Amino acid sequence: MNRLKKLFTEKKENILSIYYTAGYPEIGATLKIAQALEKAGADFLEIGFPYSDPVADGPTIQHSSQVSIENGMTLKVLFQQLKDLRPQVSIPILLMGYVNPMLQYGVANFCKDVAEAGVDGIIVPDLPLYEYEELYKDEFIKNGLSNIFLVTPNTSEERIRKIDELSTGFIYLLSSSATTGKDLDQSDKISKYYERVKAMNLKNPLIIGFGISDKASFDRANKYVDGAIMGTAFVKTIGNKEDYLSHIPEFIGKIKGV
Template sequence: MNRLNHLFATKKDNLLSIYYTAGYPALNTTVDIAEALEKAGADFLEIGFPYSDPVADGPTIQNSSQQALDNGMTLNVLFEQLKDLRKRVTIPILLMGYVNPIVQYGVERFCKKAAEVGVDGIIVPDLPMYEYESMYAKYFIDNNLSNIFLVTPQTTPERITKIDELSNSFIYLLSSSSITGGSLNVSDSIEAYYVRVKAMGLKNPTIIGFGISDSATFTKACQYANGAIVGSKFVKLLETENYLEQIPAFINSIRR
């Protein structure tokens, strides 16, 4: 049982995850931000590793990714930064990014390094399910890493069932098929999608992402899933001065 499994076994509702980009706003801030978020009450974290063509990300996260690259962030640098992660942070940590840099690094090597530094799961939005299953699943399983699959409003029930079979921690429900940084607008069709997924009785918990930015959208998402992910709104906070000092108030504003 990794930290993600333990979290979902002990807390079923209103789980809050925060996304931010490694190496942003400054190269060496990655673990400091993680520690501050845990102390402020985040349940788990998603640390993005930057890529030059982040197709699923809106302008806020795209800009943070480019700045992180300009700062010198690479996978080698990130793993070096995370080697002391577990001396300071105890909550589950996921790495999130695109398949190209992972393949360039070497998938088996990537999974081994992630496990060595205490990472619990990986989110790779552009990794095809068949490719994961046929080529890479063994590396994830051997290193006790959860692979997190994404579901959109257009995902068929058959595919969702297959994702549930392949998953061992949670399923990431996108609030829309658009890019990150939008607003959670629960239309009748989106609500029907959430209700449909919830009614499937999946064995894995579900977490909603894209468009979660405040208490109202977090609360709304938690009506349909086990929790939600805040990304762009938090990355914007990192643009301000004294952002570490503002993190407790930010988390409180989401949970209130």
């Protein structure tokens, strides 16, 4: 059983995932932050690989990508850093980024190096569903990698069921169709969207992302699904603190109410 499946088998609610950008706020931060987050109580992590045109991201994560690139972060550097990942971090890890860097690296080489690093899956928001199924699915399966698909309030039931069929980790339920960094939408329309997807009784766990910024929004999200992802609020925290590692336990503690 892989690490993601093990997590979702053992924990059914209030699962907390944290997103951060590799190489931010400094080039050597990637594994230090992962270790600190695991120790503080995060359930799984999403490590972003930076891209020069992160169109789905708000200003905070765009800035972290820019700084990361300026710091010298590339996929090659990231994979070099991740060679030391698994002796130090045991919780599930996903890589998240855009399709262009993956294609430039070569999908077969990318999947091989991701798996060799001990990473459990990949989130590529701009990878079309049909391209994944027709061109790349075999590489993911061969390397034991979960490909995480995104669902928005506008996604049809037919497409959601297709995503559920192709998924082997969880389904990333976007709280809106906007960029990252917006507040969690609490409208009746969005609540009905969560309820509609939950009522479909999908085989994969549901995790909400975009707009989770504090304990209140984390708790609201968990009324509907298995867990939630925090990105912008965490990236702001580590970007604003010189001794950023020492503030991680407090950040996670506030979200989890401990």
